[in-house]
Amino acid sequence: MTYIFDGTFQGLLTAVFEWFERKPGKVVLKSTSIFQPEAFVESFTVNTNAEKADRVWAGLQNKLKKDWQRKYYCTYLSEIPEAYNHVFQFTIYIFQNQLGAESNYGNPHVIALAKYAKSVEREKHRMEAFIRFQKTGDGIFYANIDPDFNVLPLISSHFKNRYADQPWVIYDLKRKYGLHYNLTSVEEITISFSNGADKQNLAPVLMDEREALYTTLWxxxxxxxxxxxxxxTKLHLQHVPKRYWKYLTEKVPI
Amino acid sequence: MFDRIREKLNILADAAKYDVSCSSSGGTRKNTNKGLGDSHASGICHTYTEDGRCVSLLKILLTNHCIYDCLFCVSRKSNDVKRAAFTVDEVVELTMNFYRRNYIEGLFLSSGIFKNADFTMERLLLVVKKLRLEQNYNGYIHLKTIPGASDELIKEAGLYADRMSINLEMPTEAGLKLLAPEKNHGEVIKPLAFVQQQISQFTADKKLIKHVPTFVPAGQSTQMVIGATPESDKDIMYTANTFYKNFSLKRVYYSGYVPISNDTRMPILGTQPPLLRENRLYQTDWLMRFYGFKVQEILNDANPNLDIDIDPKLSWAIRNMQHFPVDINTADYKMILRIPGIGVMSAQKIVQARKFGKLRIDQLKKIGVAYNRAKHFIVCLDSPYQLKDYQGTQIKAFILAESQSKYLKTDNNQMILF
Structure with missing residues (x-):
């Protein structure tokens, strides 16, 4: 049997709730975006329900320590189709076993979550390293990104704590949303770029007059x-893969 | 103005790059004053140079004018290079503006000695004070302790820096005397000991009084140049071990000598830096710090140098086959750590996972064990039954036959027919 959910975190948790209510046996969880109907497999569409999701999450908080709650959420943020199913199976496994079952690295779902979480944390760490702000004429520090995974929710507090005295914007071009810090709080924003505007490179006229100096010095x-x-060169590429170069000041040719 | 600052940065960054320390970890400075920056306990590498080294800090000299004439140093008095010096404000501006753009984790400030030690240390102190007190800067600062500077200056600097370091330069006193007759290890040991004593004093006070200022919270480090003088690996690692023990150093760095001088006492210009040797020394360093090895187990009079073709952990295992095979499902954590092909993370996972049932080969592989290497040294639930006990040398040949070294370009096991 296949469960189909809408791709949200709440949807995923609701799916777990529905499974325990119905106990349909073996189920594979897929998101709407990748679901293809199969001839001999039944499917069930999960209706996301905040209340049910909260109950599942509360239950998980009793079962998992903070570090595993984070691994759980990180795996969800990977947006990888198989990862959703692993999270789903992992949740069932955790609820059906004693406390501490998450340290059974012999279990395929446990090791899968540990791996996905590691990839997402690595991408998060890379963004903390590779984001390059450019100071605009109105004093905002602006940066574009397009990370492999949806890491904006994970990096928000890092940048808020670090750059507390400067307004900044980090914009995810792939997922079309960004974060804006206005010296007091961080808010989610979307930018509507005018047609034909170069999203990747801001026009020099928008820049602070000293920006070119610091770019050159760097x-x-x-x-x-x-x-x-x-x-x-091999080591260099291993640490700074080419897909990140387009946003790295030091790697962008003049 | 624009061109002048560019030129200065080029000269003074170029002169500072032979200092390999670039760690920005260990600091936990919080951004409490709504200022700029904080330090991550784990550190962040913001980019990597084309030689594959991490760039985490803006690493510069305040000046490359120097009264000393140490043969291994580019900034030595007798070397014909362009000289420059930053003003205090220039360093502060550069650091703040690089930091604001997320280029760097902080500042690494060193300097040639101009006039005398105290005069130089005073200038370094001015920079860090300005950053911390006037600019509300909470980013990382790594400051060089200038040998011979007064205790008062060093103590004050320690209140603002996250890490301080002094380089041993050469692994032995004799090596140092050969290349830098004006210097000796005693000059380095005195301030290292002083800072260490201050750190433990502040830590002790902290237990009694809540609000004690931090003093060099990320600890001290040092650096040795490798391959400029003819020390053995044993000399180097025994010195490192002594310094780790006596001064609770956070890190000892090993810097392969990059030829910069025509002097006949050192490798000639154009010689390749000893990258592989450097790598093996770091591996040994890691075995000492994270894997519970004693330096005497890895290097001793019978084995004064590390093997080039295999890493020191494998090398130890092959010399000590009496400890193997190790049963993954029963052995204690310390022994599992010593198995070639198993790292700290895998060892921890193994110890946790085996509580739920005996482990099999496929599970070990998923956990992250380098099984092709480890299989010669372990037994698990479904290990194939082995009739024959192999000798260490045979196992070494098996492993070498199926692995590719990133350094050795030619395959040594290949028989040459003609």
């Missing part, structure tokens, strides 16, 4: 810090 510094005799 590029210079990046070059000076390199020791030519130790050149190791």
């Amino acid at each position: 590029k210079d510094y990046f070059k000076s810090a390199n020791i030519v005799a130790r050149k190791n």
Whole structure:
């Protein structure tokens, strides 16, 4: 049997609730966006329900410590179709077993969650490292990103704590939403770019007058810090994969 | 103006790059004053240079003018290079503006010695004070302790810096005497000991009084240049071990010597830096700090140098086959850590997972064990029955045959016919 949910975190939790209410046996969870009807498999569409979702989450909080709650949420944020199903199966496994069942790394769903969470945390960490702000004429520090996973919810507090005295915007071009910090709180925003506008590179006229100086100095510094005799391109690419280059000031050609 | 600051940055970043320390971890400074920045306990590498090294801090010298003439140093007095010096404000501006754009985790400030130690240390202190007190900057600061500077200056600097370091430069006193006759290890040991004593003093006070200012919260580190003088790996690691023990250092860095001088006492220009050796030394360092190995187990009079073709952990295992095979399902954590192919994370997972049932090969692989390497040293639930006990040398040959070293370009096991 296949359960279909709407792709939201609440939807996923509701699906777990429905499973325990119906006990239909073996079920695979899929999101609407990837679901394809199959001839001999029954399907059931989950109606997302905040109340049911909250009950499941409250139950999970009794079963899982903070670190595993985070792994759980991170796996959801990976947006990978198989990951949704693993989270679903993991939840059932946790509810059906004694406290501490999450440390059974021999279980396929436990190890899957640990792996997905690790990938998402790595991407989160990369964003904390690779985001490059540009100061605009009106004093806002602006950065574009398009991370592999939906990590904006995870990085929000890091940037809020760190850049407490400057307004900033981090915009996810892939998922078409961003975060805006206005010196007191962080809010979610969407930007409607005018037709034909270059989303990736802000026009120089919008920039602070000193922006070009610091861009150049940073590029210079990046070059000076390199020791030519130790050149190791493989290692360099391993740490800074090419897909991130387009937003890295030091890697963007002038 | 624009061009002048560019030139200065180029000269002074270039001169600072041979200091390999770039860690920004261990600090836990919080942004409490609604200022700029905080320090992450785990540190962040913001980018990597083309040689694959992490760039986490803006690493610069205040000046590359220097009264000393140490042969291994680019900024030595007799070297014909362009000289420059930053003003205090320039360093502050650069740090703040780089930090605001999320380019860096903080500042690594070192300096050539101009006039004398105290004069230099005073300037460094001015920079960090300005950043912390005037600019409300809470980012990371790594400050060089200038050997010979007065205790008062060092103590004051420690209140603002996250980490302080002094380089040993050469692993042994004899090596240092050869290349830098004006210096000695004693000059380094004195301030290292002083800072360490202050750190423990502040920590002790903290237990009694709640609001004690932090003092060098990320601890101290040092660096040794490898391959400029003919020390053995044993000399190097024994020195490192002593310094870890005596001064509770957070890190010892090993920097493969990059030839920069024509002097006949050192490797000639154009010699490849000893990258593989450096790698093996770091592996040994990790075994000492995270895997419970004693340095004497890895390096001793019978084995004064590390193997080049295999890593030190595998090398130890092959020399000590009497401890193997280890039963994954019963052995204690400390022994599991010593198995080649199993790291700290895998070892922890194994110990947790085996409470739920005996582990099989496929589970070990999923947990992250490098099974092809580990299989020679372990037994688990479904290990194939083995009739023959292999010798250490045979196991080494098996492992070498199926692994590819990132350093050795030619395959040594290949028989040459013609």
